[in-house]
Every structure is written in C-alpha cells, then in structure tokens.
Amino acid sequence: MTRAAPRRRADPAPRRRAAEKPTRRWGRSKPSGEARGLEPAYVELPDERPVAQPAEEPVEQQQAPTVEGLVAEPPPRPRPVALEGPTAPVGVRPEDSTRAPWQEIVLWVGVIIGGLACLAAGARSLGPDVLPGIGSVAIATAYTWVLCARTGGRPVLFTALAAALGAVVLLVDLPELRTGASVVVAAIAAVLGVVITVPAVRFRQAARECCVAVGVAWIGALAALGLEPTLTLARFEYAVLLLALGGAFLVVYRLGAGLHGLGRRGVVIVAVGGVTLLVTLLYAEMLRRYGTEGLIESLLGVVHWSRENLGAFPRPIETVLGIPALAWGVHMRARRRQGWWVCAFGVAATAAVSDSLVNPAISVLESVLSVVYGLVGGLLIGYLVIRLDLFFTGSGGGRRAVGRRGRRAEEAENAVRPEPKRTDALL
Template sequence: MSRATKGGRRRLDASIPPEYDLPTREPRLDSPRAARFVMVLVFIGWLAGTAGAATSIIAVDTPSWIVRPSAALLMVVFAIGLTHRGGGHMRIWLPMTAALGALAVTLETNVLLASAAAVTAVLASVWAVLVTRPVATLWGAIREYAFALLVALSGTLGVAAWNAPVNYQRFNLIVLTVSLGLAITLVWNLGAGLHGLGRQNLAILLGVAALVMVVIAYSSFVRTHGSQSLVQAFTDMVIWTRRTFHGAPRPIEVLIGFPALIVGVSLRSKRREGWWILVFAVIGTAVLTTSLVSPGAYPKYIGLSTLYSAVLGLIVGLVLRRQFLKEPSSRAARAIAPVVRVEPPRFAALK
C-alpha cells in the first residue's frame, strides 16, 4: 500500500485499488436479475406508501381507509431496507414487522397504533442514516444530506398516518433512545468499535456527546427551574419567530443532528470511524420523524420548521466539515494521491 523511494519520503501508492474493509454476507438472491426485481418492488412500495401516507396531512380526494395501510407498507419497506443494509436476518425481522403492521391496521387499539408509529419512526430514522454513501466532495455531501432527509421525511409521513394517541414528549424520548441504541449497535462493527477511534476522532466524538448532554440538560433546566424572565424571553422569541416566519428551527437538529450527517458522510470517505459521527445524525432524523406524531400538529408549521432546520443545519455542517477534514500538513506533504475509502453500493449490505 505504500513504498519508500531512495532518499525520499514515504509516499502512498495509489496504484492498488482500495477494497472494502469489512467482510460482507453472501447475496440474499443468487440471481442479479431477481435482486434487481425485488429492489424495484421495494422502491415502488416506498413510493406508494409515501403517497398514501401523505394523504393524512394533505386534503385530497382519496378514501380514508388507505392511510394506515400505507403507513404499514412504509414500515415494512423500512424494515426491509434497514435489515438488508445492516446485514440482519430478514426471515426474523420482516415477519415481525409485517405482523405488527397487520395487527395495528386490523385491530386499531391504542397500544398497537402507538407501537407501530414508534417502530416506523425508529426504522426510518436509522435507515435514513445507514443508506447514505461516503463522499469526498462538497456537492456529494450535500446530495447525501438531501437523500437522508428525504428518507426521514417519508418516515415522518408514515408516523403521522398512524394517527396514534400518544404523549409527544414521552414518544419522542422513547424513539430517540431506541434509535440511538440501534444505531450504536450497528455502528459498533461498521466503525471498528471505540478502540478504532484515533485521538482526534475520539475528541470529536466526546465533544459532540458533551454538546448533546449540555443542550438537553440546559433545555430541561430552563423549562423546570429557569427564572420567569428567562422562560418568558424564550417564549416571546419563539412566538415572534412563529408569527414572523410561520415556523421555528429546532436547535437539536441545527446544532447536532444535521451537521453530524454532513461531517459523517464526508469523514467516512477517509476512515470508517466516520460512522461514529453519524450516530449523532440519528438524533436529527429521529426528531424529524416524530415531528408530526401529535394529531394537533400543524403540517405547514412543521414543514417550514423542518426547512429552516435543514438549511441552518446544512450551513453549520459545511463549516464543521471544512474544519474537521483538513489534512495535517506533514501528511499532506508525504501523500501523492490519498486513497479514498470505498463501501458497497447504496442498497447493498454493509456487513
């Protein structure tokens, strides 16, 4: 992979094509034609489920009974995508997810509807991050950013279509906790565990984790123990933002979740430890997928808030990307053509 020239510096040898640094499972289908056919069916199911679920928030002349079956179809599609991408056992997770969707659509009990909505949110938020590709260019990072948000938004529609009677704060906390746990479990192998992190990457990871804790703890403290004047100032600012812009960006998405998505997909093009940054991107996608779970939520307000969060999060992410992806000058002087890390295609198994 490297060679030393006589009397010169040690230089990278880019003549050897890079290989994926993890073993992957055998293809689930032996025939490439059958695999493509199944992929097309899943894509059609995603389109149909998203379109049907969108009728829950958009006034169109369609039968009301298609809403929850569309949400169930989306949940199954997310389960297929995440299980396949993460190298899981399709024969276990797919029947379980399909059974939950069928029972929720048929019986319509509060517990089943809430469970189906939570599973939809978790699967969509994690799959939205795992389906991204490593990119080394600026425009590539923006493309992956938009693609991940598109998948997460379809999950938002799926959650809204269930119309589950839940407490928003509790539901959001459960989805966020389970999504982070699932993401860490999947990333543990993809990111070579914590021991695979270098000193700089570990510092970045700990810094982001500390920022998450500070934001959550501070927001909770202000709501419960903050002075009346401080709480009123925040309330007035939110009200002014809502009246002026008809929406308000969500800080946890702008400062943590969405920037981590930009930095993570870029860092993955060089080192597999970039997966650890993407764990925090799940925070952003999880908050996004649960934004319409409350039946009283206004779709226009949530849509504009998401747009503002996406734009501001993109700006913050690009600034951080520029800062964190700078090559050390000594290494830049030694390298001729740094080898770009490769991964399987977007819809192939990662392990």
C-alpha cells in the first residue's frame, strides 16, 4: 500500500505580489497566471475623483439645560448688618425690611442725645422732677438695643423689656428699685463700652478705642446718676463690677470660640488677668478694713496731694488693669481671636467709669479728671505691654519687631484678622 503524496501548500508570495502589483484600469484586475488555481486577488482602488463637500452649516451654541426643581439651589448668604431688629436671624437684616441701617443708627443716637438733654435739664432744675429719670430710662433703652444688636441678641424683645422696667421704676418710685436700676444701667454701659470697640492694628488706634469705650461708659454714668440711687458706695461698685464681668465673659465666650479657643497663651493671659483683678480688689478691701493708721495716712497723703495739685486721683483698677487690658486686647484682636479674652478685663476700666459719678464725696469735675488721668496712665502701661508682646511674638521673633521697620512688617504679616465694623453685628 502506497502512501499518498503530501498536499502542497500554496505559496502566499504570489498573492502578496498580486496585491502589491499596480493596475492601470479602474475596477478588478485579471487573475494572475502564477496563482496556479488559487482564487484571484482583487484590488479595490480608491476613488480619487474629487467629491464636492457640502457647506458646513453654522451650529448654534445652545446652553446646557439646567435641572430646575430637582436640586434646590442654596440661598444667598446674607450680609451681617448692625443694629437690626430681632425678626431676622442673629446679626442679619431681614430681606423684606425697607429701612436702611443708618436710619436705625440715627434713631438710637437721637434717643441717646434726647436722654442727655433730659439729664442736663434736670441738673439745672428745668422741667418736672421726673425728667432726669426719663432721660436715664431713654439711655438705658438705647444701650440695651445696641448691646443686643451688637452681640447677636434680640433687640426688640429686650429693649421693650428694659423700657417697661424703667417705666415701672419711675412710676413706683422706690429707692430700692432706683438703686437696682442704676446698677443695671451702669453694668450695661460697662459691657457695651468693651463690645463696641474694633480691632486696632497700631497703638494709636488702640488708644482711640479706649477713648471710645470710656466715652460710652461715661454716658452710662450720667444715666446711672439720673436715677438718684440710694447706696453704700463699696457695695454699689462691687455689684456693678461683678455684673459687668459676668456679662462680658458670657459675650466673650461666644466671640472667642469658647474655652477651646484660648490655647496655652490665652490660658496664661486669663490667669494673669484674674489674679491681678483679685489682688487689686483684695488689697483695697484689706487696706480699708485692716490697714494700720500710719500706712493709711501715708497712702491718703498721696491721694490728698494729687487732689490738691492735680485736681483728682486716678482710679487704681482703671489705671493698672482696665485700660492696659483693653488697649492690649484690641491690639491683639487684629491678630488673634484670643484678644477678646483680654478685652474682657477691660470691663474693670469701663465699670470704674460708669459708677464714678455716684460717689457724693467728689464733684463732677474731679470725677472727669480722675477718669482722664486713669486713661492716660493706663495707656502708658498698655503701650509698654504691647511693645513687650511685639518683642517676643512679633514678625520674625526677637528684636526684629522692635524697630519701625519690624513693626510694619509685623502689621503686614499678622494684623490681617477681619472683624465686622463698629455698626455691624459681631455674631
């Protein structure tokens, strides 16, 4: 039995040559003789005749459709406005309100001026006897509105409550009610004097803010005096200071991001301020009660000399603690939020100013001079404290922040913290 010869495979080279062989006519080429029975290779030649291209029509750019109603767009962020009514959220002016902010500011400034006019008329025995009380209630009402609006409270509610309580005090006309109302007015003025300040990049701006705070507290002192309180001076001063400190720290707790916003440096500042306040109060009280006659006479000799030669003696708590803390606090607020905790101790100065006129042993002129001397002395101490702060924590650290060029570099680098205007809500 013979084996069949193996079947020869077709050589693919002729097919490739046929595919690569050019042809001279359109269509299919003849089968090549070298293909040896294989299927002929046909080559499709591209049509090289030009084809007229259709003109491109302009395509209108259509805006992508929006999905309205499916996803709610976030409402526009409201801009905080100062001294607004409580119908809006905290520190936000309602959208449907037609009154401009300056109209409300002018209104309450006018109320304060009217209250001062009533107090001035009562001091000169012009008009009815109740006129000074009306002026004090008007100033207290205006201060309550401004304080609530500045701190993000409910101005209409608390202003109406203050006006109603003031009317009750005037109608009932009891010494206890007048004294209590006088304490509350002085405390409100002390807190407002600190809250109304704005950050200060430089020391002269810090001095300006201290003057603003003292001026606000001084108007509150006139209102407290207009209610004609019957008091024990030491108790009255302690009550005003404690109420003002409590209110200031409640406000600063919100403005200063709570206790966790203090940091290590803030804790040290609050501790030093608290110890200074406590030592000042305890030393004055211990000296009053248990001081020896020789020590008291020597200290009183300095006070008498100052009164005879300078016209007044500055309040120690205002000079040593209040004004320096307020000046340093507003200076720090332009750089760090912890400055609010320092400003809280500025209430020691504004409280001392707001209750300065109720002391029957000194005249109005002596009281004014005492406040001015305390302001000047406190600003000198505050200047030194600010320079020490810049020396240790200024731009670049060390002595670079001491000179003029170093201070300007520090202001450009660190004093960039924004804060609302004086007429805007802080919260």
